[in-house]
Each structure stands twice: as structure tokens, then as C-alpha cells.
Amino acid sequence: MSRPEHIAPPEIFYGDVEARKYTDNSRIASIQADMAYRALELLNLPPGPAYLLDIGCGSGLSGEILEEEGHAWVGMDISPSMLEVALEREVEGDLFLQDAGQGMSFRPGTFDGAISISVLQWLCNADKQVNRPKARMHRFFSTLYASLRKGARAVFQFYPENDDQIQMITDVATRCGFEGGLLVDYPNSKKAKKYYLCLFAGQQTGVRNDMPRALGENGEMH
Amino acid sequence: MRLITHNMLQCHAKNCNVNNFPLRFENAEVELIEADFNPEFLINMLPKLEWNALATTAVQLGIANVPAQIPDNAAENEEFLKALHGLILETHVQQGQMVCNNCQHVYKITNGIPNMLLGEHEI
Ligand SMILES: [Zn+2]
Numbered sequence: 001m002s003r004p005e006h007i008a009p010p011e012i013f014y015g016d017v018e019a020r021k022y023t024d025n026s027r028i029a030s031i032q033a034d035m036a037y038r039a040l041e042l043l044n045l046p047p048g049p050a051y052l053l054d055i056g057c058g059s060g061l062s063g064e065i066l067e068e069e070g071h072a073w074v075g076m077d078i079s080p081s082m083l084e085v086a087l088e089r090e091v092e093g094d095l096f097l098q099d100a101g102q103g104m105s106f107r108p109g110t111f112d113g114a115i116s117i118s119v120l121q122w123l124c125n126a127d128k129q130v131n132r133p134k135a136r137m138h139r140f141f142s143t144l145y146a147s148l149r150k151g152a153r154a155v156f157q158f159y160p161e162n163d164d165q166i167q168m169i170t171d172v173a174t175r176c177g178f179e180g181g182l183l184v185d186y187p188n189s190k191k192a193k194k195y196y197l198c199l200f201a202g203q204q205t206g207v208r209n210d211m212p213r214a215l216g217e218n219g220e221m222h
Numbered sequence: 223m224r225l226i227t228h229n230m231l232q233c234h235a236k237n238c239n240v241n242n243f244p245l246r247f248e249n250a251e252v253e254l255i256e257a258d259f260n261p262e263f264l265i266n267m268l269p270k271l272e273w274n275a276l277a278t279t280a281v282q283l284g285i286a287n288v289p290a291q292i293p294d295n296a297a298e299n300e301e302f303l304k305a306l307h308g309l310i311l312e313t314h315v316q317q318g319q320m321v322c323n324n325c326q327h328v329y330k331i332t333n334g335i336p337n338m339l340l341g342e343h344e345i
Contacts, residue, residue: 049263051226051270072263072311074227076338083335092257094227098338102345105234105338107243110270139345143234 003161005125011078014058019081023059023089035117035194036062038185039155040069042198042212043113050112053147055100055156056119058082060091066115067092074111076100101136103143110147113154120158120197124165134172141176144201151204154178156197166195173199179209186216223334226267226310229276231336233322235344241324244275247282250318250331257311264306265297271310280309 004013014022022028039062043052050071054063057075059082066073075091076098077083083095098105101123123140124133144154160166170181178199186192200209233242273292280288288309293302320329320336327344330337 048266049260051263051267072226074230078339087333087335094223095335096223096338097335099340102338102340103234105232106230107232107272110230 003121003159005122009078009125010056010122011080014079014082016081016084019059019079019085022082023061023085029061032061032117033065035157036065036115038194039115039117039157039196040065042155042183042196043115043153044212045071045113051110053104053106053111053114054093055114055116055144056122057086057093057095059085060089060093060095062115062117063091063093064089074106100140103139104147105143106147108146109149111152112149113152114144114148116154116156116158118157118159120156120169121161121165124161124169134168137169137172138176141173141178145177148201150202151207151209152201153180154199154201156199158195158197160195169197173197177202179203181211183212183214185214187214189216192216223315223331223336224311225276225279225313225315226271228279228315228320229271229310231320233325233327234338235322235325235327235340238322238325238327242322244272244279245320245329246323247279247315248319248321250283250315252283252285253314253316254308254312255314257307259304259307261300261303261307264303264311267310268292268296276310283313283315285309285313 007013052066052071052073054073054075057063057077063073063075073093075093076096078099080097083097086095123137166182178201180199183196183198185194198212203209231245233245277288293299296302314334315331316334318331
């Protein structure tokens with residue numbers, strides 16, 4: 001199967017038709033919801049309502065999970081068509097038309113956590129000549145780091161293309177100050193296997209940054 | 223966009239690092255949309271708010287009676303929290319633009335969604 005990020009840039013690929021198809025597909029919606037719940041769990045938030053960022057929020061499928069769990073959220077996406085569907089669906093989060101590769105526009109320490117579902121692989125793509133992936137990745141992670149509260153986490157579910165890509169992403173994130181790394185749920189299942197990049201924005205005083213445990217490592221089923 | 227999020231927003235054009243917050247509203251159309259009152263969330267957000275910026279922004283939008291500073295007993299002051307709720311969680315800017323006081327970049331707002339895309343020379 002060809003990877004959508006190889007076909008066209010996200011704002012083109014997710015035009016009006018694809019944006020609606022993507023949102024109306026109940027199988028996609030249910031997988032997105034599962035991954036959003038898992039990302040939220042991996043954020044390991046203190047009890048109570050938090051202020052969260054959803055990077056590549058699309059039509060708000062993952063944001064709705066954050067709402068259901070009592071959190072306020074801000075979403076950014078580069079596809080106007082996706083954001084239009086989010087508006088129609090009357091999501092509660094504040095939406096921004098934004099290119100993650102151009103960096104965040106939030107004051108230091110704004111967010112208690114960030115999630116991103118099925119987006120990071122897009123950022124690795126040199127879809128326009130000016131889009132040097134490494135420079136964009138660096139701008140993205142450095143400004144994201146700044147916008148997070150000290151010790152807050154950013155969790156990215158993504159579909160890595162190969163080991164080099166994983167290495168490139170974690171290298172840049174580390175250079176921007178993040179701790180943490182890759183977590184693979186259900187590594188032995190072709191269907192349930194999921195990649196999560198779990199990053200810590202520095203360390204909160206007196207709290208150790210322990211990597212969370214992956215699910216299904218010993219072969220138990222999904 | 224709710225005013226709580228505007229209070230967290232700064233210009234992100236290349237080399238624009240001073241006087242880039244808060245973004246100034248121009249030709250703003252405001253809409254009030256009811257939301258559930260959640261004092262716990264507001265209390266969590268109090269340390270993150272830049273009050274001077276919020277007060278300045280409220281004046282730009284023609285919103286009166288915003289206190290000059292956060293009262294000392296803010297977390298226990300239900301009257302204050304209710305007013306704050308209305309101001310930062312129910313007040314939405316739907317149309318207009320935000321301008322950076324430093325580099326003058328204009329961020330347009332359409333149907334409540336700010337366009338934060340930068341030009342090639344601003345990255
Ligand atoms: Zn500026």
C-alpha cells in the first residue's frame with residue numbers, strides 16, 4: 001500500500017473529499033479514538049482538568065476524547081478542509097490553521113501535555129522543495145519543548161517508515177532537550193502493533209522520568 | 223478562538239522574540255458561546271494567565287469591568303471565577319485579525335480559526 005504522505009502534502013491530500021471520508025469512516029474513527037485514549041494515558045497527567053495541545057488535530061476525532069475526559073484543548077492542523085469538518089462537528093477545542101514544521105506560537109509553559117495521532121510521519125516528508133525535513137523537525141520540537149510545562153509529556157502515535165526515520169526523529173527531539181523515547185505496543189501483532197514516541201519536556205523537581213511500559217510485550221492479545 | 227488561548231499566543235515569525243505578545247486584535251467580531259462552569263480548571267489556569275495582557279485585550283474588544291489584577295483570594299472567590307469563566311472561556315473571537323506589535327505580521331481569523339501560516343521569508 002502506498003503511504004499517503006508520499007502522494008501529496010497533507011493540506012492537499014486531505015482536501016474536502018478526503019477530510020470527510022476520513023471522518024465518516026467508522027473504522028478509522030474507532031482506531032483514532034483508541035490511540036487517543038492510549039496517548040492520553042501515556043501523558044500521565046495529575047488528577048483534574050488539564051490544558052492540552054493536539055498536533056495535527058484534523059477533524060477533532062482525538063480532541064473529542066480529550067473533551068470527554070474533562071480536558072480543555074487547542075488543536076492545530078495544516079488542512080483547512082479538516083478544520084472545516086471540525087467546525088461542523090462543533091468541537092470544543094480552539095482550532096488553528098498551522099504548519100507544525102513552522103513551529104509553535106505559544107508562550108513558554110502553556111500546555112500540561114501534547115498529543116499527536118498519526119501525524120509525525122507527515123513532518124518527515126520533503127513535500128515541497130523548501131521543506132527540509134530536518135530543519136522543520138528541529139523548529140517543531142524546539143518550539144514544542146518551550147510551550148510545554150516543565151516535566152510535561154508529549155506523546156506521538158505515528159507510522160514510522162523505517163528505522164532511519166525513527167532515529168532521525170528521536171535524535172532531533174533529544175537535541176531539542178526532550179528525554180524519553182519509543183514505545184511499541186503489541187510488538188508481535190501485525191494488526192495491533194502501534195508506535196508511540198513518548199517525550200518528557202525536562203524534569204519536574206523530585207519526579208523521575210520513567211518510560212511507561214508497552215502493552216502486549218509478552219504476547220498477550222489486544 | 224477563546225480568549226484563554228489568545229492569552230497563550232505569541233508571534234512566531236522568525237527573529238520576532240520581543241514585544242511579540244499579546245497579539246493585538248483588529249476588526250474583531252466577538253461571539254458569546256455558553257460553556258460549562260469548571261472552577262477547578264480555572265484555578266489550574268490562574269498561574270498561567272498574563273493578566274495585564276488579558277486586561278489590555280478586553281479593552282480592545284470593548285469588554286468593560288475587567289479588574290486591573292487578579293484578586294488575592296481568586297481561587298475561593300466564586301464571583302470572580304464566574305466572571306473569569308465568561309471572559310476567557312465563553313468569549314470567542316470569530317472574525318478579524320491579530321497583529322504583532324513588533325513585526326506587524328497579520329494573522330487573519332476566519333470562522334474562529336486563526337491562520338498562523340508564515341511566509342517563506344518569516345520562517
Ligand atoms: Zn512578530
